Amino acid sequence: GAVVSQHPSWVICKSGTSVKIECRSLDFQATTMFWYRQFPKQSLMLMATSNEGSKATYEQGVEKDKFLINHASLTLSTLTVTSAHPEDSSFYICSAPDLGAYEQYFGPGTRLTVT
Amino acid sequence: AQSVTQLDSHVSVSEGTPVLLRCNYSSSYSPSLFWYVQHPNKGLQLLLKYTSAATLVKGINGFEAEFKKSETSFHLTKPSAHMSDAAEYFCVVSETHDDKIIFGKGTRLHILP
Numbered sequence: 001g002a003v004v005s006q007h008p009s010w011v012i013c014k015s016g017t018s019v020k021i022e023c024r025s026l027d028f029q030a031t032t033m034f035w036y037r038q039f040p041k042q043s044l045m046l047m048a049t050s051n052e053g054s055k056a057t058y059e060q061g062v063e064k065d066k067f068l069i070n071h072a073s074l075t076l077s078t079l080t081v082t083s084a085h086p087e088d089s090s091f092y093i094c095s096a097p098d099l100g101a102y103e104q105y106f107g108p109g110t111r112l113t114v115t
Numbered sequence: 116a117q118s119v120t121q122l123d124s125h126v127s128v129s130e131g132t133p134v135l136l137r138c139n140y141s142s143s144y145s146p147s148l149f150w151y152v153q154h155p156n157k158g159l160q161l162l163l164k165y166t167s168a169a170t171l172v173k174g175i176n177g178f179e180a181e182f183k184k185s186e187t188s189f190h191l192t193k194p195s196a197h198m199s200d201a202a203e204y205f206c207v208v209s210e211t212h213d214d215k216i217i218f219g220k221g222t223r224l225h226i227l228p
Contacts, residue, residue, distance in 0.1 A: 034215070043205060044218045093159070095216075104149075104209070104216055108158040 003027060004096050006107035013084055013114055021079045021110045023050075023094030029074035030096035034104070035067075038091040050077040050094075084114045117142040119208045121219035129227045134193040136222045138206035141187060148189040149207040149216070150180055159205070165189060176200070201226045 003026040013019050023033055031052045036044040048069055049057040056069035066088075068080040081088050091111050095104040122137040140146060150162040163174025170182040180191045189206060206219040 036218075043220045046215065046217065049215060103161065103164060106151075106159040 004094065004105045004107040006092075006094060006110050008110060009108065010111040011113070013112070015085055015114055016083055018080055018082045019084055019112060021081075021092055021094075021112070023077045023079070023096070023107050025075045025096045025105070028096070028098060030077075031074060033071060033077040033094055033096045035069065035077075035079050036093045036095070038093060038109075040091075044093060047079075052077075081112065084112070086114045088112065089114045117144075117146060117208045117210050117215075117217050119206050119217055119219040121204075121206050121222050123222050124220065125223050125225065127225040127227055128196045130198055131195050134191070134196045134200065134224065136191040136204050136206075136224065138189045138191065138219060139187050140189060140206070140208045142208060142210055144210045147209040148180075148182060149209070150174065150178070150189075150191045151205045151207060153203045153205065153221075155202070162191070162204075196224075196226050198226050198228070200224060 005024045005026055007022045011019055033050040035047045037047055038044045046059050047062045050069045050071040052071045052074055058064045066082055071077040089112055091109050093109045094107045097104050119140045128134055145167055148165040151159045152162050153159050162178050163172045163180055165172045165182045173179045178193045180189050182189050203221045203223050205221050207216050209216040
């Protein structure tokens with residue numbers, strides 16, 4: 001089946017710094033990708049829809065200036081957490097839909113810890 | 116807009132007994148419905164999906180789910196629980212017109228020896 005990768009798998013950063021997380025579709029093209037965050041023992045919350053070649057669409061309550069999304073190619077979307085704070089510590093997961101299979105493929109996630 | 120409700124945050128069953136994880140949905144369009152499983156510190160794994168074909172869907176590891184439009188339900192079942200089934204289960208709804216998917220809050224399945 002289709003594979004979606006994320007890099008890095010985990011990252012620790014200091015407050016005030018920025019962190020970039022990559023999401024790649026490895027064997028298919030994705031004009032759309034989705035970014036989620038998951039707090040411990042909670043469900044996944046959709047943050048934004050990443051659109052290749054255009055601006056991302058953010059869910060209500062998600063700060064677009066804090067969570068910068070770039071979908072530069074049909075196989076790569078990046079999420080940059082700017083000026084990170086400890087409350088941004090979370091598990092970030094991306095997904096990409098395989099339109100023909102009516103299925104979403106999920107990346108393995110990136111655990112961000114802000115100290 | 117679509118939404119999904121998982122009726123139980125925790126379910127405990129004894130090994131070898133049936134499993135029932137409940138899910139209700141709402142959707143303005145014909146939905147696609149999925150069940151995903153997440154083992155501790157692991158990524159999401161698709162168990163099964165419904166996309167307007169057969170209403171009874173069989174998935175991996177002996178799981179199945181039945182789409183009931185009249186009840187707006189998509190409950191997940193398994194005839195006989197195994198210890199390895201202990202995990203978090205998410206019911207997910209998608210409206211194919213925008214591919215956006217919404218997760219339920221999850222049900223943690225505990226298997227008692």
